[in-house]
Amino acid sequence: xxxxxxxxxxxxxxxxxxxxxxxxxxxxxxxxxxxxxxxxxxxxxxxxxxxxxxxxxxxxxxxxxxxxxxxxxxxxxxxxxxxxxxxxxxxxxxxxxxxxxxxxxxxxxxxxxxxxxxxxxxxxxxxxxxxxxxxxxxxxxxxxxxxxxxxxxxxxxxxxxxxxxxxxxxxxxxxxxxx
Ligand code: PRP
Numbered sequence: 001x002x003x004x005x006x007x008x009x010x011x012x013x014x015x016x017x018x019x020x021x022x023x024x025x026x027x028x029x030x031x032x033x034x035x036x037x038x039x040x041x042x043x044x045x046x047x048x049x050x051x052x053x054x055x056x057x058x059x060x061x062x063x064x065x066x067x068x069x070x071x072x073x074x075x076x077x078x079x080x081x082x083x084x085x086x087x088x089x090x091x092x093x094x095x096x097x098x099x100x101x102x103x104x105x106x107x108x109x110x111x112x113x114x115x116x117x118x119x120x121x122x123x124x125x126x127x128x129x130x131x132x133x134x135x136x137x138x139x140x141x142x143x144x145x146x147x148x149x150x151x152x153x154x155x156x157x158x159x160x161x162x163x164x165x166x167x168x169x170x171x172x173x174x175x176x177x178x179x
Pocket of ligand 1: 105
């Protein structure tokens with residue numbers, strides 16, 4: 001285990017098993033369709049890659065980078081698009097792949113923005129959900145794990161751009177972010 005980790009929350013094995021289950025559910029949902037599967041950079045990249053490798057459904061891949069002003073500010077309505085989709089999603093089935101949902105601000109606004117482009121459908125799959133932190137009415141269609149309000153790192157998730165390549169989800173030691 002990484003020395004900055006307090007403990008491992010989700011092991012590689014737990015994640016692998018759950019990702020396979022969710023991939024199978026998505027295969028059923030998208031039977032005979034070809035969704036545009038959207039990776040929200042950067043945190044989702046590890047989950048995205050594992051998820052699509054476990055899906056049998058033919059799909060297109062696309063990438064977006066966004067950031068939202070945090071909850072509690074006066075500008076929660078704003079979403080900054082740092083990198084937009086390459087695909088025209090009009091009439092397409094869109095699957096947004098996210099690593100974690102916290103306040104819900106990012107995905108609430110992203111979903112609203114993508115819906116204006118008139119896709120056939122927009123669904124969200126998230127690796128982690130912290131429902132206790134929710135500030136916006138946003139429910140993902142698929143969640144791999146609901147977790148408590150802990151500072152999690154690894155499997156794509158970072159603290160100050162570190163730890164994304166850890167193969168498990170761990171809880172960061174308080175001493176790391178309080179120093
Ligand atoms: C994280 C995560 C979501 C967002 C969730 O991204 O990937 O996009 O925060 O928080 P919210 O529900 O409160 O909006 P982050 O901005 O940390 O970027 P990163 O994926 O590049 O690390």
